[in-house]
Amino acid sequence: DIQMTQSPSSLSASLGDRVTITCRASQPISTWLAWYQQKPGKAPKLLIYAASSLQTGVPSRFSGSGSGTDFTLTINGLQPEDFATYYCQLGVTIPAFGPGTKVAVK
Amino acid sequence: QITLKESGPTLVKPTQTLTLTCTFSGFSFSTSGVAVGWIRQSPGKALEWLAAISWDDVKRYSPSLKSRLTISKDTSKDQVVLTMTNMDPVDTATYYCVYRQPAAVGNWFDPWGQGTLVTVSS
Numbered sequence: 001d002i003q004m005t006q007s008p009s010s011l012s013a014s015l016g017d018r019v020t021i022t023c024r025a026s027q028p029i030s031t032w033l034a035w036y037q038q039k040p041g042k043a044p045k046l047l048i049y050a051a052s053s054l055q056t057g058v059p060s061r062f063s064g065s066g067s068g069t070d071f072t073l074t075i076n077g078l079q080p081e082d083f084a085t086y087y088c089q090l091g092v093t094i095p096a097f098g099p100g101t102k103v104a105v106k
Numbered sequence: 107q108i109t110l111k112e113s114g115p116t117l118v119k120p121t122q123t124l125t126l127t128c129t130f131s132g133f134s135f136s137t138s139g140v141a142v143g144w145i146r147q148s149p150g151k152a153l154e155w156l157a158a159i160s161w162d163d164v165k166r167y168s169p170s171l172k173s174r175l176t177i178s179k180d181t182s183k184d185q186v187v188l189t190m191t192n193m194d195p196v197d198t199a200t201y202y203c204v205y206r207q208p209a210a211v212g213n214w215f216d217p218w219g220q221g222t223l224v225t226v227s228s
Contacts, residue, residue: 094166100152
């Protein structure tokens with residue numbers, strides 16, 4: 001099984017900050033990776049798919065990069081609505097999620 | 107607009123079988139490439155993919171839970187049903203129904219249902 005890890009597990013940031021979250025796969029997965037945002041009490045929302053493609057309707061301050069085993073989600077100019085937990089997801093036949101990164105107010 | 111909504115019991119006893127129904131609208135299993143799946147999230151924990159069923163009736167299961175899961179679809183009712191046998195308190199979670207777009211090359215999900223919290227307790 002391919003394992004997904006994320007770092008950090010949590011971070012504190014201020015409005016306007018640039019935030020970077022890393023996801024690592026235990027073996028190469030090409031660009032079979034998605035990123036989701038989850039707010040408390042809500043279902044996750046797809047932000048990025050195929051490692052770097054922005055889902056329709058998602059603000060352009062969100063971007064994804066990487067291939068192989070190392071991936072990054074970047075938020076350029078953190079907004080109040082961006083405080084949430086972010087998950088990476090292996091997007092192959094048997095999917096797997098990372099443990100999540102909580103972005104909190106500094 | 108695609109919507110999915112989960113329904114089922116909120117409380118089940120240990121050893122019982124859980125049956126969850128996902129009722130959807132805005133798409134059809136007659137469309138090539140469509141798939142619907144289930145994902146759960148234990149309180150305060152990460153997400154766990156459980157199972158999925160495709161337009162062509164291909165079914166896939168989490169290897170760790172395969173022996174306990176059955177997924178099926180009822181195209182006449184626009185529903186997908188997930189059963190999980192031998193429920194245990196560790197299966198307490200919010201269960202989400204999710205949609206995979208037919209054009210998606212990879213296995214990613216949008217949208218998700220609102221989720222339904224299932225508690226396992228005697």
